[in-house]
Amino acid sequence: MGLKKMEKHELQNLSDEVMRSFGARLQTEGYVFVKTGEGKIRVLSEEAYRAAALFRGVMNAGIYVAKQRKNFVTLTIEGCKFVSLLPEAHVVELTKEDAVKWMRGDPVKVGKQNHKTVIGRYRGHLLGTALVDINGVAYPQVPKWRRLPPETS
């Protein structure tokens, strides 16, 4: 697998998309951002990037942080660590019950939003992003392997 380092302009585009989608600033300093297909973006340390070039059979490196879609971007739970939230950031504060629902991948009523994409936060802990429909229901982008089992309360 070739890890293609994002060009400066590509990184700028991503930063702009993150700002538009979430009102948050992408932190890129000290890390390498790479594209891995299907719009997926991974982040790794500079040393790991250099190391990855030395080995055969590299399947991936670093962590998956974002996915660029047609008109917006989504962030993974780990991706949220790479943004600094501005006061106007699109963050929805969740109750414990909603945070559990969110991590089950279930829809969560968050109220009407001015934005299609939001970051979920529970007691300061960022839970990744969700798409919000016109009725104010958020659909968390939690991968299946990472969801809380349905019976958890």
Add this chain to the structure above:
Amino acid sequence: MSVQLSQDLRSFLEAIIPDTMDMLLEAYSKPLPDSFRVNTLKIDPENCLKLLQEEGLTVRKIPFTVDGFYAEPEGLLTVSLWHMLGYVYAQGPVSILVTELLDVEPGHWVLDLCAAPGSKTTHIAAKLCGEGVIVANDVSRTRIKALSSNMQRCGVVNGVLTLADGRRFGYRHREMFDRVMIDAPCTSLGIGSKDWSVLRNWTTHSSIRLSRLQTSLLFSGYMALKPGGVLIYSTCTFHPIENEAVVNNLLEKFEEAEVLPITLNGLEYDSGFDEWGGRIFSPEVRKTVRIWPFQSGAEGFYIAKIRKPG
């Protein structure tokens, strides 16, 4: 229902631990305790433990580890929000100890040769604190998915995941790593309480067959080690042919290799055997350790710590 042993296993245990076999069978009949470590790449232990206690978990330090904790009641930890966020990693107590014995420091280049599902890889990553590199290798495309997921959940930004035959890896990448972890595939007698079928089906031949693979992996891991570097060879099984004999093979091929003594904090253990089945091992092999489930109250392991001089 009681634990059933294959005839081969019964004969082997009667030979290796004639006086404590009953204790082993009793340990096999109990479930392993729920244990974990805090993923310090994402949260500091103090805050994490508070969150877990609020979830109704009672948390107790594992006395013979630096990073490990027991969690009660059973089954609650891995379905908690904090587990899914990657703040905690459920891992056996002795498995936690094995990684601690590798003495990883920030800035090291570390190879985990048989890395899936990633318990030790992610622990090593936490020890690196984001500085240096952890190369997590596995030969199985299926198992590597779990490895990748766990590295993601734990937020390992300095990890490189490779799919390669571990027996060749070290020959292709000689003297590149400060530390190498070889937690080799084995007959898993040390975690027999998880799956009793392992105990019903074990044969001496299965250990002999794996011993060849384990020897190749250890040679390869040693090749990957920088001069002055340290490796851990571990298995979660007991037969000397998968353990002492493998280390002895290394000492015969690489005469300069040093077996380092292992210091365990208050945990009972047995020293490695210096002979088995008529085969005499190097006296150095005595420095390796075998931890039985009735000594740890959890898994059984064999651990050897080896240094490449330089």
